[in-house]
Amino acid sequence: MAIADIHVTEETHSDGHEHHEEHHENFWTTYVFTLDHKMIGKQFLITGIVWALIGGLLSVIFRLQLGFPDMQLEWLRPILGEWITAEGKIDAEFYLALVTMHGTIMVFFVLTAGLSGTFSNFLIPLQIGARDMASGFMNMLSYWFFFVSSVVMLISLFIETGPASGGWVIYPPLSALPQAVNGSGLGMTLWLTSMALFIVSSLLGGINYITTVINLRTQGMSFSKLPLTIWAFFITAVIGLLSFPVLFSAALLLIFDRSFGTSFFLSDIYIGGEALPNQGGSPILFQHLFWFLGHPEVYIVLLPALGITSEVIATNARKPIFGYKAMVGSILFIAILSFIVWAHHMFVTGMNPFLGSIFMLLTLIIAVPSAVKVFNYLATLWKGNIRFTPAMLFSIGLVSFFISGGLTGIFLGNSAIDIQLHDTYFVVAHFHLVMGSASFFGLLAGVYHWFPKMYGRMMDAKLGYIHFWLTFVGVYMVFFPMHYIGIAGYPRRYYSFTNFDTFNTFSDLNMFVSIAAILTLGAQFIFLFNFFYSMYRGRKASANPWQSNTLEWTTPINPGHGNWPGKIPTVYRWPYDYSKPGAKEDFIPQTVPFSETPESNLPHENELIKLETDSDQKVVVVDEK
């Protein structure tokens, strides 16, 4: 009863709101300071794409250095200016700035804001049956805080002393002392400012996602009927809400150490010919605080991609996702575990070895729900009737990356093995596959899958196939060889390996990786062309192009603010009734009541028919009030 009440009030409120919008829409309220979750989602997407390009270009520049250490880079001087040394090489400090900014941009601006920001915003109201987010205004603020944060970070790329260059993990004392590296001057200040704004954006968004999922689900949309995308976005938002404030505190303390002479992270330092007065601080404290966000962040990045994949694979295999409850359970379990494994990044920091034992145990447990997810994806494909849409291809690619990158986590989570592999290219290979590429493929799968809902047109499928195969093969060519380089002991964040005889046997492989990286980045321009071209010239989409069950496909092809012109549809069944025996078609949307499908109902579903009419009556009762 109580729930029905809320829905009715919400509906009337939103209806009025929509009415209001129709009269006052202009360029600013539609495209810039919009309150419509769909437009905000697109804003995040476009900004994310811009950042992905910048992040990708940065990586190509440092891959040039690693793959072709003797290359003459004088031709980059017009763009990079003083960062190219007199000998026509990349400056060693600029190299560090490049890897730092590549990491920061990709992790936070592309795979957090670009992924969660886009799809949580776009899909949550559409898939749960809501007119908009709980607070459209906060949602708008969330984007604009992200935008300002982006501007600050972008500016830091152009200042004279360069952007932050202590690695994306910004460990002090390196990040606290401008005399240690130039990037720790103004660049670091801007980095911290930008991240503080980013965290505000992320919290504003997260609170909204959580509130919306809990309160604004349409009639019949119980938690057990939520698509796995929504489960993933919901849990991701909870993780973000609990972990980002800790990064904020770490950043704040670092700001104090940098600017106000405190000693939270600094102690016993002699640098630049003088002994600093700071005593009693601990650099390890910062690492604990950082990784308390940093590790959950991995799942903030990955879970939405896994949610999108679940949805895309079920739809295109024309099969229910195997083990829905196990999928939800593993998301929850991963979310909980993600908070108690952070110190596996710190096995060799000098932390108490006993703590290392505990974190090793907890870390390896997380492999179990991850394995369950993989097996469930495989079981979903088994005996399916698979349609290889571009989204499906990217989802299958994601599963492959998740397997290949996830398994190497079992090496790194084992503290004894981690001694040798820590901070080598093995780690680089591991997280680029399991977190970077997997999440990136989730993002692309999402764009291909929901593009028709976003712009009312289809992206070109053939270009999508080409984009997929080049990217899929390219990503493996970039990151698979790094395992060998890592096993051989090559440390990461090295400007050059020419100083090391033992380390000098991989110049061919490094060249190969660099060429593959350039080709892979090149392939993304196929996507960019497809994306922008299809936005205006793509084939007009039909209402439900993928013959999917979820609610967003019941809206008009170009939904207005408010999503459904009339009443919000009621939900009767879970979203995965694909290829149900006896059914006329191989999909039954969530809005079809069991009373209309007697031919395909399972015994317990026939029981539910009675409840369908009951709940309708309830609505009537409320309406009469």
Next chain:
Amino acid sequence: MVKGSDKKVATTSNKVNGSLFMVFLFGAFGFFFWYSWVYFDDYTLPVASEHGVVTDTLFWTTMAVTGIVFLITNILLFWFSYKYQHKEGRTALFYPDNHKIEILWTVVPALVLTGLVFTGLRAWNDITSEASADAEVIEIMGYQFAWGVRYPGVKDNALGEYNYQMIDAVNQFGMDLSDKNSYDDFMPIEMHVPKGKEVLLKIRARDVLHSVFLPHFRVKMDAVPGMPTHFKFLPTKSTAEMRSELEDPEFDYFITCTEICGRGHFSMKMKLVVDEPADYEKWKAEQPTWLKLNPDYLTKVPEANQELAKIKSGLVEGDDNNLKASL
């Protein structure tokens, strides 16, 4: 671009994509096996420490377990994609769950992981246990952008106290010269360790984080300003032995840095020599003490200890004939 429709599914593209997954499967695994086999010696480092053999075994055990899972799951993924590609008239199997199989594939990975965890834990506990009392103690300090090593000296076999506020351009370690133990400490330009004897590295940093990495000994530990760390290991192969094993007369062990520390991060290299125990003792005895090389710092030695400092440092001949060392 405006061609096509949503209705037609069994297109050529669908078949091509399905087949490409098989092509990818064979191609990628072909490369994987070829490179892993042919270049094995290039990407594996010889091991020269006692615990390194243990962690290498763990590594390859894990490689075997995960390698099997890697092959099976990837094969299934691509094979299912190929085999179950869309066919007109076929309906997918409605198969939402199967609790038995779900429990099975939860429990089996859990058991396998338990096995890996406990072997890993045992190794980790051994590696991180207390060093034996007679271990060879050597201090290593990271700074931008090099390593410094300090030996306790042959007279007292104890490292002197230090204080970071006493660091200056010459006294790089910030040695406290009021401590008697510091007079015979010496800082060579390369590190030597004895074969077959436990070595305890006392690790610290002077400015920012660094990380001591001895690739061939499977040793890695961060150097943290303000928080000394340590790592013990037992070298099993001398430099000469490793040279003949690798058939490379130029080979040298080395120390490098694995924690980003600034512009010169990539260049923090120090040579490490593993000597036969007798050679090691001889080498140690030959090293001049720091105080002997920097006699100006005698002024920092308290008045009462001046004589002792001169003798221990080898500046003057003492009763325990150490002339040999000062040659």
